[in-house]
Amino acid sequence: MYQYKRSSELFDVSKKYIPGGVNSPVRAFNSVGGTPIFFEKAKGSVMIDVDGNEYIDYIGSWGPMILGHAHQPIIDAVKKAVDNSTSFGAPTELEYTIAELICKMAPNVDMVRMVNSGTEACMSAIRVARGYTGKDKFIKFVGCYHGHSDSFLIKAGSGASTFGEPNSPGVTAGTAKDTLTAEYNNLESVKKLISENLGEIAAIIIEPVAGNMGCVPPDMDFIKGVRSLCTEHNILLIFDEVMTGFRLARGGAQEFLGIDADLVTYGKVIGGGMPVGAYGGRKEIMDVVSPVGPVYQAGTLSGNPIAMTAGYTLLKELNENPSIYQELSDKTEYLRKGLIQVFDESGVNYKINSMGSMISIFFTDVDVIDFETSATANNEKFPIFFHQMLKRGIYLPPSSFESYFLSNSLSYEQLDKTIQACKESLAEIK
Ligand code: PMP
8 A cells, every 4th residue: 555654745845935836736646635655766667765765657758768767778878977077168079979969860950959957948948939030929838838948938828819928927918929829730820829929929839749738639631731831931840859858759740740930949858868859950940049149148067968868868769769669659559558457348428539659548538639628638537547556666757738748768567557446447437
């Protein structure tokens, strides 16, 4: 029987010194209740908490652990790199090496700038798009997340073409007015915003496969339509590949979907578990970035040698072993089929979306294609399911608006165990 005594004690003391006891809100288990699990160590797909409980992990540190935790080549390389200093704040050969590899793996990326998080990558890409096009506004999609920079924390008002309004105190109305919100998988909502703001839109930023309203794949006509509209109206298309980059394919969602973006942002996998983000694109666009061009963007620890070592070691392995992506898809498909079977037997309403190694279960009977439909699954069944799975040793994202990220270290035996746990958990829901 799982017990969380030490986690509970640590949560109590943490709350005294850290807002909500956590350094990123989703970790607080707010939408599922209960005590967040405090972890001690992890290897492959197994995480061990401070009470000694073991879990099969479907979060993978929210994406980076595509080959599992404490992946030996990364650990070995990082241990070696640490001896040479943890930071130089000056150029290193490694930065060139990883940049060259990224440009080789990612389509339409001639140049790349390393930053320290996905937030920084997206924030900088928008600035570059504005600097390059000389326009101020941009379109994002309801339910897509691009980090916590002010201009992204905008919720949609009613209707497809409303102007943004702040949804976090601290984001000014002045900032919000330049963020326009369209609906995912709804091309008409994009067309409407463009026609209402002709000549004023610098960029459209999108999660090419959404993961922040659960996993929501794009309709191909929609995403192709967005590409065409961007080309037609001189708008830069920014693919936020913080989740999908180097995960769906070597070349990320661009390669997976066969759609070219003008700018791309990366995070998660690119750092092998260290705090890394990046943005990149064609040379003529990236040439606006300082010190070559006037668009300022900088970072004391950007290109940090330890972070670059971890990222490079992981990317190199992915680049040299493309079969990893097929193996990951096969495992995800195996899990999906197993889950479908136990859900069908249970009689509980559900939808499952998946693409590549991203997958989500939704407790709803409507097809999940955007934020509104995803929100129908944010109901009382989800927390019950979450805790039933947790006490069977399955660690799922503690929110119905998150995707699971599979790791290639998952064995078929672990997938079977997960499906069995799901079967037992569903019996508790009814
Ligand atoms: N973009 C996407 C698509 C994300 O999923 C995230 C984080 N989940 C971000 C940007 C922000 O990245 P970070 O948390 O590293 O700042």
